[in-house]
Amino acid sequence: MTRILHRQIHNSYPLAVGGKGVEIFDADGRAYIDASGGAAVSCLGHGHPYVTAALHAQADRLAYAHTSFFTTEPAEALADRLIEDAPSGLSHVYFVSGGSEAVEAALKMARQYFVEIGKPERRNIIARRQSYHGNTLGALATGGNEWRRTQFRPLLVETHHIDPCFAYRYQQPGETDQDYAARAAQALEDKILELGPESVMAFVAETVVGATAGAVPPVADYLKRVRAICDRYGVLLILDEVMCGMGRTGTLHACEQDGVSPDIMTIAKGLGGGYQPVGAVLLGQHIFDAFAKGTGFFQHGHTYLGHPMACAASLAVQDVIRRDGLLDNVKRMGAHLTRRLGERFGNHPNVGDIRGRGLFIAVELVEDRSTKATFDPKEKLHARIKREAMARGLMVYPMGGTIDGARGDHVLLAPPFIIDAPMVDAIVERLGDAVDAAITGVKT
Ligand code: PLP
Numbered sequence: 001m002t003r004i005l006h007r008q009i010h011n012s013y014p015l016a017v018g019g020k021g022v023e024i025f026d027a028d029g030r031a032y033i034d035a036s037g038g039a040a041v042s043c044l045g046h047g048h049p050y051v052t053a054a055l056h057a058q059a060d061r062l063a064y065a066h067t068s069f070f071t072t073e074p075a076e077a078l079a080d081r082l083i084e085d086a087p088s089g090l091s092h093v094y095f096v097s098g099g100s101e102a103v104e105a106a107l108k109m110a111r112q113y114f115v116e117i118g119k120p121e122r123r124n125i126i127a128r129r130q131s132y133h134g135n136t137l138g139a140l141a142t143g144g145n146e147w148r149r150t151q152f153r154p155l156l157v158e159t160h161h162i163d164p165c166f167a168y169r170y171q172q173p174g175e176t177d178q179d180y181a182a183r184a185a186q187a188l189e190d191k192i193l194e195l196g197p198e199s200v201m202a203f204v205a206e207t208v209v210g211a212t213a214g215a216v217p218p219v220a221d222y223l224k225r226v227r228a229i230c231d232r233y234g235v236l237l238i239l240d241e242v243m244c245g246m247g248r249t250g251t252l253h254a255c256e257q258d259g260v261s262p263d264i265m266t267i268a269k270g271l272g273g274g275y276q277p278v279g280a281v282l283l284g285q286h287i288f289d290a291f292a293k294g295t296g297f298f299q300h301g302h303t304y305l306g307h308p309m310a311c312a313a314s315l316a317v318q319d320v321i322r323r324d325g326l327l328d329n330v331k332r333m334g335a336h337l338t339r340r341l342g343e344r345f346g347n348h349p350n351v352g353d354i355r356g357r358g359l360f361i362a363v364e365l366v367e368d369r370s371t372k373a374t375f376d377p378k379e380k381l382h383a384r385i386k387r388e389a390m391a392r393g394l395m396v397y398p399m400g401g402t403i404d405g406a407r408g409d410h411v412l413l414a415p416p417f418i419i420d421a422p423m424v425d426a427i428v429e430r431l432g433d434a435v436d437a438a439i440t441g442v443k444t
Contacts, residue, residue: 014390019046022416022423024395032390035427036397037414040210040243040360043270043326044317045416051275054316058309067306074311081318082282085252087261091285094298095278095306099242099268100134102279103204106264107138108300110202110236113287116294124195125157126188126235127204128164132212133240142204145212160195162187164205165222166213168353168364169372177219184218185225189232197233202264207254210243211399214362214410215355217249223258236263236287242279243360246270247321247417250331250358257357263287273317278310326417333419334358340428350375350439359417364410365435374408379442382409388434388441396431411435 006013014026022045023031034042044051058074065072079093094109096102107125114122127133129144140149141156144164149156163170165184172180192200203226209216230237239262244254248270251257255265264287268279291298304310321327338354338361345351345363352366365385367375375381382398389396397412415427 021045021047022419030393032393032395033423033427033430034395035413035415035431036395037416038274039269039397040248040412040414041269041274043247043273043417044320045418048320050320051273051313051316054312055275055309058312062308064308066303072306072308072311074308074315075306078311078315078318081315082280086282087253087255087265089261089263089284090265090282092283092288094281094283095311096280096302097277097304097307097310098279099266100136100139101302102242102266102268102281103133103139103142103240104136105281105300106238106266107142107202109264109281109283109287109298110238112295112299113236113290114201116290119198121199122201124200125159125202125204126191126200127159127161129161130164130166130213131206131209133204134242143212160191162191164209164213164216165218166209166216167219168355171219178221181219181222181225184222185229188226189229192229192233192235197235200233200235202236202238203230204238204240206240206244207258208244208249208357208360211397211412214364214399214412215357215360217355217357218258223255223260227260238262238264238266240266242266242268247327247330248358248360248414250327250334252327254357271317272310272314275313275317276307276310278307278314321417330358330417333421333424334361336421337361337413337424337428340425344428344432359413359415359419361413362410363435364408366408375442381438381442382411384438384441385409385411385434388437389431392430392434394427394430394434
């Protein structure tokens with residue numbers, strides 16, 4: 001009997017004992033294709049020799065040095081690398097141990113920035129429905145899933161949520177992308193005006209929405225409009241690229257494809273590729289300068305920030321992505337995956353949408369394609385798909401998203417960047433069988 005409090009108390013999980021390339025092996029010798037990179041984490045797959053060698057070397061040299069006393073070579077080198085490749089304007093890095101910590105730090109950074117520049121009245125956070133920003137109290141308050149927040153509500157800071165830019169669900173028939181981008185961005189301006197511009201601190205958004213809604217990219221121009229609105233009212237733009245960042249969409253940062261730079265950006269997951277728990281906040285020079293001229297430090301900190309092992313692993317992961325030209329493979333294999341999913345599911349009566357960028361692709365399941373009606377949430381189709389997929393040796397990341405108050409279902413695919421075409425084909429074949437078996441289970 002397990003002594004671990006797992007997320008789902010009544011589920012029993014296979015015992016993972018090994019991993020190589022795009023597969024994980026359990027104690028019974030079964031192999032699972034890691035088609036989701038865990039939760040969009042394992043960008044280099046498992047057991048990558050370059051990364052494990054870097055980890056061994058760092059463990060031998062120096063496993064830990066507290067940041068109140070020292071900086072370290074891997075932390076400095078990783079910070080240099082991240083800024084070298086960062087969207088324009090981002091000049092400094094703050095290290096943490098994961099995505100929620102990154103979002104939490106980003107929120108505190110935004111708040112301290114306004115205090116430092118003498119605008120303490122700026123404290124309102126605007127975020128979007130159907131988003132996920134983490135599970136610590138600040139990040140949870142920012143996320144746009146009411147069902148996650150309800151029981152913690154008296155403890156959460158008040159955050160204001162607007163509709164996301166989600167073409168499949170909210171773009172109206174006949175509405176052009178341009179018009180929809182303008183309408184979706186207008187929701188932000190309206191909310192800023194409603195709250196009073198001088199009270200608003202930040203707008204927080206995932207560049208490409210991850211697990212909650214399933215790889216939802218913004219329509220062209222939406223983020224440019226958002227950037228312009230933030231600039232007009234002096235609101236900081238925080239882009240959360242914890243899931244969609246670090247190459248997952250085919251460019252190192254997803255926002256490069258939208259031609260937008262945030263004031264603050266959060267990254268994690270693919271940064272260390274699962275070889276170490278790590279995250280980071282990238283911040284603009286204006287924020288750094290406000291801290292430097294004001295208090296002289298960022299009033300925050302965790303014991304393991306800038307951990308040498310975490311930074312060494314992350315640097316090795318980023319080295320491999322660069323050295324092996326893996327962003328090109330993400331683009332190539334992403335296009336192949338989308339094509340193959342289209343062939344398998346394009347005419348499927350219960351597949352409403354196939355969307356995403358790079359190797360960050362989701363398939364949305366609907367009971368009725370013409371009305372886009374979701375399956376009854378009580379059927380937990382997403383959980384059935386996960387079970388059926390695991391039984392076929394396939395890891396996918398299915399979720400019941402939040403759609404118009406009802407929970408719809410989608411499957412998120414985020415395989416390692418090293419994947420090849422035969423493995424992509426195997427994913428699509430197994431997923432097709434798993435989806436059909438799960439839907440048959442719902443209907444019978
Ligand atoms: N932000 C986004 C967009 C995420 O997808 C996640 C995790 O899924 C987080 C933040 C929280 O990251 P973590 O689970 O590492 O705390």
